[in-house]
Amino acid sequence: EAGVVQSPRYKIIEKKQPVAFWCNPISGHNTLYWYLQNLGQGPELLIRYENEEAVDDSQLPKDRFSAERLKGVDSTLKIQPAELGDSAVYLCASSPGLPPQTQYFGPGTRLLVL
Amino acid sequence: QQQVKQSPQSLIVQKGGISIINCAYENTAFDYFPWYQQFPGKGPALLIAIRPDVSEKKEGRFTISFNKSAKQFSLHIMDSQPGDSATYFCAAIHSNYQLIWGAGTKLIIKP
Numbered sequence: 001e002a003g004v005v006q007s008p009r010y011k012i013i014e015k016k017q018p019v020a021f022w023c024n025p026i027s028g029h030n031t032l033y034w035y036l037q038n039l040g041q042g043p044e045l046l047i048r049y050e051n052e053e054a055v056d057d058s059q060l061p062k063d064r065f066s067a068e069r070l071k072g073v074d075s076t077l078k079i080q081p082a083e084l085g086d087s088a089v090y091l092c093a094s095s096p097g098l099p100p101q102t103q104y105f106g107p108g109t110r111l112l113v114l
Numbered sequence: 115q116q117q118v119k120q121s122p123q124s125l126i127v128q129k130g131g132i133s134i135i136n137c138a139y140e141n142t143a144f145d146y147f148p149w150y151q152q153f154p155g156k157g158p159a160l161l162i163a164i165r166p167d168v169s170e171k172k173e174g175r176f177t178i179s180f181n182k183s184a185k186q187f188s189l190h191i192m193d194s195q196p197g198d199s200a201t202y203f204c205a206a207i208h209s210n211y212q213l214i215w216g217a218g219t220k221l222i223i224k225p
Contacts, residue, residue: 040218041218042215042216043158056212093157101146103148103160106157107155108157110155
């Protein structure tokens with residue numbers, strides 16, 4: 001069974017530029033999560049989807065971040081415009097939608113904003 | 115009350131020794147406690163998990179000990195190997211599926 005797939009793995013952009021990350025969850029997993037992880041810290045939840053519905057986006061900085069999961073499978077996270085402080089690893093995770101909702105993580109996209 | 119406190123922040127263990135990482139929580143609504151292992155440049159990977167109605171769970175060299183009354187749980191890595199060098203996160207899952215993370219422990223196994 002394939003794991004969570006993310007692309008790109010690395011991205012370097014200039015500040016104020018837009019950037020997008022893509023995630024394909026494990027097949028059959030209804031719940032999808034986007035996290036931000038700074039070096040040496042644990043992941044911080046940005047948004048959680050149940051199928052195509054964003055059920056928890058309270059931690060998503062909506063002035064510059066947006067996300068979508070149009071058909072309830074793949075998801076895209078976008079930042080526009082990017083700021084220096086957005087440099088981090090962006091992790092996607094998925095879970096099967098049933099308790100205990102164990103989350104399985106992708107390899108992450110490492111973003112560097114110059 | 116939503117926090118999971120993890121210690122130590124870093125740990126150095128000789129090859130063949132026992133690595134012990136401790137976590138504590140306050141919220142009794144937590145009902146599932148996974149441990150994640152993360153290597154540099156990789157996403158966190160589920161290592162082992164336990165429910166609060168079980169006092170111990172063992173998978174190979176990895177054991178979770180759970181003390182419900184004390185609201186503490188710990189990860190023990192027996193016969194620690196250099197390949198176990200990684201950052202370990204304890205976590206707790208709330209009944210609304212929110213995953214609360216510990217701060218992480220950077221484990222180094224010296225050969």
